[in-house]
Amino acid sequence: MLTLSEAVRPVTFIESVKLREHLGLDVVVATETFQHTGSFKFRAAYNLASNVPNDEILSASSGNFGQALAYACRLVGKRCTVVMPETSAKVKIDAVRDFGATVDLIDTNVIGRNERVAQLAAEMPDAYFASAYDNEYVIAGNATLGDELATGDFDAVVTPVGGGGLISGLATGLRRSGSNAEMYGAEPELANDASRSFKVGSIIPNEVEPMTIADGARTISLGNLNWPIIREHVSGFIEVPEADIRNAVKLFFSLVNLKSEPTGALSLAAVAADTDKWKGKRLCVVVSGGNVDPGIYKDLIG
Secondary structure: OOOHHHHOOOOEEEOOHHHHHHHOOEEEEEEOOOOHHHEOHHHHHHHHHOOOOOOEEEEEOOOHHHHHHHHHHHHHOOEEEEEEEOOOOHHHHHHHHHOOOEEEEEOOOOOOHHHHHHHHHHHOOOOEEEOOOOOHHHHHHHHHHHHHHHHHOOOEEEEEOOOOHHHHHHHHHHHHOOOOOEEEEEEEHHHOHHHHHHHHOOOOOOOOOOOOOOHHHOOOOOOOOHHHHHHHHEEEEEEEOHHHHHHHHHHHHHHHOOOOOOOOOHHHHHHHOOHHHHOOOEEEEEEOEOOOOHHHHHHHHO
C-alpha cells in the first residue's frame, strides 16, 4: 500500500502575468484541480481509507469527497457507500459510481444528509462513518497541502470554505512547517455559517442546506474538530455573492487557462472584490477543485 506522500500529486503553483496585472497584486494560484479525482479531497480520503481498520466506509458528500473516497477505497481494496444530494453535480455523481462506490441519492428537502447516514449506519454496523471534513484523518490529510504551501513564503493564503476541513488542514500544515502566513476563508454569502460563527465565537449552523452555485460549500455547519483550529489560526472570512463566484470561474478560464469549479473559485472571488486589502502582500489563492458539469461550465464562461 502506498503511503500518503507517495499517493498524492503535488499542488500546482501558477504565476499568471495576466491575472497579476488584472488584479494589480503579487498573487500565486495554488490549484488542486490536477490532484487525483480533481480536488484536494483525495489527500483526506486516501489518508482516511488507508488508516482506518474497517473494510467498508460510509460517508455523505456533495461530490468531491465522495469520488475521492471511492477512488481511495478502490486503491486500498475497501467498499464505500456515499450519501449524495440529488442536486449534486451530475459529473460528481457519475464519478463516484465509476470509481466503484454505492451512491445513495437523497432529496435534502425531505431528509438531511446526517439523518440518512444515521439510517444507513444502523444497517451497516461494521462500516466506518467518515465525515468529509470533521475527522482527524481528513484534517491530517489536508495538512499535507499546507506543508506544500509553506514552501511559497506567502504573506497570506485565501482558501474556499465549506465544512472547514480544508482551511483547518491548511492551517495545521502551514504552522507546523514554520509559516506565519495569514489565513483567510472565502465562502458564499448564501452559505455564510463560517463567517457568522467566527464573528460570534461559536458554531452557528445554516438552517437549511444552502443552494449556492458553489456546491462544495453546501454544508450545514463547520466541524467540531475544525472549529478550535479555525479560531486559533484563521484571520477572517470573506463572504462572496453568487455573481462574483461566477465571474471568478470566468477569470480563471480567461486569464489563467484553468478550469475551476465554482467552489474552487471562491478564493479568487474574495480577493477580486477588495484588491486594496492585499496590496504589498505575496498572496496565495487556493483552488480546491475543478469538477463541474460541462453544461454549467459552458454557462459560467460564456
